[in-house]
Amino acid sequence: MTAPRSWLLIAVVAVILAALAAAPFLFPGVRAMDTAARICVFIVLAASYDLMLGYAGIVSFAHVMFFGMGAYGVALASVHLGREAPGLILGAGAGMAVAVVLAALIGLFSLRVRAIFFAMITLAVASAVAVLVSQLSGLTGGEDGLSFQIPRALSPSAAYLPDPLPGLDPAALPGVVFGDAPMESLFSEVRANGKLAAYYLVFASMLVLLALMRRLTVSPFGTVLQAIRENEFRAEAIGYRVVRYRIAVTCISAGIAALAGALYAVWLRYVGPDTVLGFPIMVDLLLMVVIGGMGTVWGAVIGVTLFMLARGYLQDLMAAAQGAVAADLPALAVLLEPDRWLMWLGLLFILSVYFFPAGIAGRLKSGR
């Protein structure tokens, strides 16, 4: 690969990964660690989606369904086999197997004829599965979902060190510099319990899977996928079996998505249709991948981080802006209603497909 190296892109990704690595010690509080863990899980999910969307040029609307299969696999294993790790691994493996088989079936049915069928068929299948999961309440807990236990070593009650580890609290910095807050408030305590272990399990799995996907994209396999994306007929004429490659990438991507779902289930200790299935998450995923940048694994890292932060801060920003214009421009104030944040992200999405098809990562790469 002779892609131009961009130090800017590398720096941004490195900062994000470093921040995630040190998240429990940099950002105190349960909420911050939860956000960091979600970012890790969605990085895996978005990068695996990008394998299909960005590298192979296949649009799937069933990616969240595969994610949910991994999550429900872990949940069902915990409920029926107990909370021990081997059972959960078995559950994750089973969920992954189902996801891969289903992906292969859908691929065989649709990619064989026209690639565009795939988008429509995945949409139909994903919505049917989502309805099915919420209806089969005996097995899946229905709309309420399932709460379950994970191995004791990963639960908050497990203590690893008698004393808490030192951490930082950057939010107190202005108070110390400009106010008269004591120096000690800059430091926080991080308890070395199972929750911390769970976070690092999620983080480490993310790193491994990300490295795996990165490796895959620069392999001959990844190059063939890009060739298919750029010119299907030519790839076929050179002698590559286009359909096989497409089905293979669909299966790999579905399998990794299921693993991401399993990680998410372990972190949340809960699965439900609204958290691991369903169309709104699919829309979020599309926004993350496209805004972050299709066709590069790093785009997923940037897109997910940005989206997760935007979800929190964009709404605050919009509320502030709404308050500012409410008196003078009531019509504009309606558009700035914090609940309408998705509309602005949708507009950003359309604009980025038109004007920055390579997303933020692509912009950073080209050095502008």
Place this chain on the structure above:
Amino acid sequence: MSDAAPAHAPRIERAGLSGRLRPLIPWLLVPAAILLGYLGIWAQASWPLLEPVLNEDGTLRTRVFDLAPFDVRLSSWLTLTVSGLAMGMMIFVMASGLTLVFGLMDVINFGHGAFVAIGAFTGITVLLAFPGLAGAESLAANLALVGLAALAAMAVTGLLGGLFERIIIRPVYGAHLKQILVTMGGLIVAEQMIHVVWGPSEIFIARPEMLKGALTFHGAAIETYRLMAVGLGLAIFLAIRAVLRHTTIGLIVRAGVQNGEMVEALGYRLRLVFVGVFIAGSALAGLGGVMWGLYQEVVTATMGAEIMVLVFIVVIIGGLGSVEGCFLGALLVGLTQNYVAFLEPKAALVSDIALMVLILMWRPEGMMSAGGRR
């Protein structure tokens, strides 16, 4: 010299029976589905009668010949058939534009559902604006009101369709990936705009007075509204078919679906025709939205995205680009869903998918694939 060339008498063989029957098979599937539905309902009624019974002397007796009489659930079957046809017709109205747009310009519009939802909301707004007409016990007043609502919805969605084509779709001609993404983005924004204009909650609506009741026919209660939907859907299908078969513009559209480049080479401005078809398709989606909203008696901003699932299944099994395939596919989906929901409610969730799988196994391009390209 003349006998140097052998006598040459070309003869066009008449196609064999199976060759002539082949194109008719999709048309026969709908009556077959209705028949199968009837058999299913009858078999379900007969099922308990097949259980062995204990005679007075202690022996078991199987009652293989005591099946249920053939008219046992005729009324349920009739009700289900009408509601299946009504549902199919409504889906057809929504899907017809989508399939033509694809056939003509190879454009796949994932935002089509937005027109359904916007049409429904516009129509409902008109209905709610004239409570006097809706409450009047006069069929003429009620139908006038529904007609007005439908026209308003079609005008709004037609106009929006024109804008959508110009702003969202035109920059991404020829790139499927971008089309799917951009139209999906359009759907997201449109859904949010519905929230901005009509508020965040769903709107409940009662049908106009004279469309509320049901007719009783052979003991079966058949809702008037469903009959109206069937009639309207059939009329629209016949109208589209007549336009496509007997007018010049229809000829150009059909030729465009088959080989667009050739039509352009002959000097026709296919782009312009396409814009017209897109606007008409959007207007039809809006009309379908009004019909669907009145059928469900509630409209939500997400209804467009929900109904799109059925619309895509119909378009796929019909064959992309074929209006007739789309019509038959819609009827099949509507009928299957109603029969299966009656026989085994849980299975209804996946019956559409099963139908799609079966049809794609039989004809991978859909029942009537229209496009000559690719």
